Amino acid sequence: MINMYEVSETNKMIEHENLDVRTITLGISLLDCIDSDLNKLNSKIYEKITKTAKDLVSVGQDIEKEFGIPIVNKRISVTPIALVGAAACRTAEDFVTVAKTLDRAAETVGVNFIGGYSALVSKSMTKSDENLIRSIPQALAETERICSSVNVGSTKTGINMDAVRLCGEIVKASAEATKERDSLGCAKLVIFCNAPDDNPFMAGAFLGVTEGDAVINVGVSGPGVVKKALEKVRGKGFEELCEMIKKTAFKVTRVGQLVAGEASQRLGIPFGIVDLSLAPTPAVGDSVAEILEEIGLERVGAPGTTAALAMLNDQVKKGGVMASSYVGGLSGAFIPVSEDQGMIDAVHAGSLTLEKLEAMTCVCSVGLDMIAIPGKTSAATISGIIADEMAIGMVNQKTTAVRLIPVIGKDVGDMAEFGGLLGYAPIMPVNEFGCDAFISRKGRIPAPIHSFKN
């Protein structure tokens, strides 16, 4: 039988170390809503989402209460709208009406974000894809809850540089369209390489076309729990260190698996995956940077950071994989800047640069995340940064992503405030040498040689 020590360990994790389930994300396929009539499309989408997700929030709250574990977010991901809207949307403005419908549906069911205002263009763009991408700045500026993503590359297809060029412009335009709110729109726009179909985390969540009609995906968190556990192995060898990370990741992921199973059963919707990520928040003691510092770095960004992160990421996966029947999504350590107090402090201290962050993205899940850069940064430079990050993903057969915020009207030394879980961020300097001639080349970068595994 469970003993007092185990009960108090679990409750200490919840109460003092910020253990939580970061999100229950309900994936809803909108493929059966496709219609050539825009009004019909919008009403079908609204109906399907509000019907499928009507109990999501209340079920989430019941589970929280019964097990005493906070479930921070209840969210929805949908089929990429570029596909769903292709038959009905002739213009970018048509797509914006769909964005508003999604926003309204999300508000009705009480979720704070809905992901899937997305296009998958890793090889080439259809007219519909391009219209959706061009509508993103307006869609993000005129809605509250929409999250958008564009997959511009993959290991199998190479990198669609036309889309990369366009996305640089779109990031810039999204920043302009929300400049009164420190360019908040860009915090809800992710550019991907090798985007997974089952990611529960925003802003990059969408429901891939390989998925079923509806699915429950759960994202766990727990950087604070790992940090506290590692305090017990200070000065010990790598063997003890790695064992401790694995054990802790196992425990954290088991909670995610439990919550996912319960949510799936109560909603009558199949369980998809648990995403075993270390997702930080701006709260003190909920930071991936603090884990790296506990491992032995004076500050994140110091030499050794990439190695420490590579080890952390791998051990989290090794510990978590056995704890869940299906693992998926992004799974690993997230390193957003604005959402992690330790990262913010490291930027302030001059320890963490954009280039070091890029190196770190080679060994952890996702990529350049929630990084505020000067508003004057050109679209071509943003495209260059995106291309670099996509190349890392393509060559290393991993997911990479870019969520940069060029904060209009602000420069290095200023601070951008996004509020809530999105946090705040010091503006980081960007290499000012140009890459215009490279970015203006048309076409795509071919898939790497090791993609031909046939």
Add this chain to the structure above:
Amino acid sequence: MKKCIVTVLGKDTVGIVAKVCAYLAENEINILDISQTIIQGYFNMMVITDVTNLKKDFTVLSDEMEKLGEEIGVSIRCQREEIFEKMHRL
């Protein structure tokens, strides 16, 4: 059998066990195991209970126990056993 773990934490005072147990009895909740200690004046108790015969909604039970805790001046949590079982047992 549906089990629930009740944890009580707070400043020690007369009647904590009595009041918690009375509430459990009223609600037909059987006690399977109790451990309790006082560390530096702080009361710490864990009760493993069987809630199979509980007539109320579990969330109502949880709310009422929380309220009872406020009346006594301690914090009472009521959690289904699975969260501990899953985390600590293979």
